[in-house]
Amino acid sequence: GQNIDQPTEMTATEGAIVQINCTYQTSGFNGLFWYQQHAGEAPTFLSYNVLDGLEEKGRFSSFLSRSKGYSYLLLKELQMKDSASYLCAVRGNTGGFKTIFGAGTRLFVKA
Amino acid sequence: DTAVSQTPKYLVTQMGNDKSIKCEQNLGHDTMYWYKQDSKKFLKIMFSYNNKELIINETVPNRFSPKSPDKAHLNLHINSLELGDSAVYFCASSQDRGNTEAFFGQGTRLTVV
Numbered sequence: 001g002q003n004i005d006q007p008t009e010m011t012a013t014e015g016a017i018v019q020i021n022c023t024y025q026t027s028g029f030n031g032l033f034w035y036q037q038h039a040g041e042a043p044t045f046l047s048y049n050v051l052d053g054l055e056e057k058g059r060f061s062s063f064l065s066r067s068k069g070y071s072y073l074l075l076k077e078l079q080m081k082d083s084a085s086y087l088c089a090v091r092g093n094t095g096g097f098k099t100i101f102g103a104g105t106r107l108f109v110k111a
Numbered sequence: 112d113t114a115v116s117q118t119p120k121y122l123v124t125q126m127g128n129d130k131s132i133k134c135e136q137n138l139g140h141d142t143m144y145w146y147k148q149d150s151k152k153f154l155k156i157m158f159s160y161n162n163k164e165l166i167i168n169e170t171v172p173n174r175f176s177p178k179s180p181d182k183a184h185l186n187l188h189i190n191s192l193e194l195g196d197s198a199v200y201f202c203a204s205s206q207d208r209g210n211t212e213a214f215f216g217q218g219t220r221l222t223v224v
Contacts, residue, residue, distance in 0.1 A: 042215035101154040
């Protein structure tokens with residue numbers, strides 16, 4: 001089976017850096033995704049990791065350690081518009097390559 | 112120009128009714144999905160089709176029936192609607208069922224009264 005854990009809520013200050021952690025257990029692993037979802041909107045893709053290490057994309061970076069079942073999303077130079085939910089999702093390698101989503105971490109950015 | 116479009120955006124209906132949600136993608140993707148996001152914001156996979164073939168069918172009541180007339184369309188029909196079906200339903204597509212990201216439609220907020 002698959003299980004994903006991430007903090008429910010986080011608060012950070014505009015201009016700061018925040019790290020959102022995600023731990024997972026899966027019977028097979030075929031990649032980890034991070035999505036951003038603003039309230040009332042659709043999730044949008046942020047990053048993808050399948051090998052260990054850090055993937056950087058502008059202000060956002062994502063890290064993966066497969067041996068630890070651990071990932072984090074790092075957001076730098078926080079802006080008010082970064083207030084959203086951040087969903088960690090893991091794709092398995094069985095059963096049609098099913099992607100399981102975590103419950104999401106709601107990030108509040110304050111001035 | 113919308114990549115993944117689903118209709119309607121809002122749907123309010125009475126218990127026991129039958130309703131459909133339509134989804135179309137113009138990205139040329141092979142794989143399409145239906146997800147349900149409940150009040151606790153969990154996004155759960157319901158169905159996935161790859162080139163019109165059903166590849167994922169989660170533990171979903173058989174009142175829910177997906178239909179894919181071609182690889183650009185994946186519709187969701189729900190019979191005998193129940194209060195617990197109230198949720199936001201997202202359609203999504205990806206290039207294939209491998210390691211590619213999903214593009215989501217804007218969601219259909221279904222309220223059963």
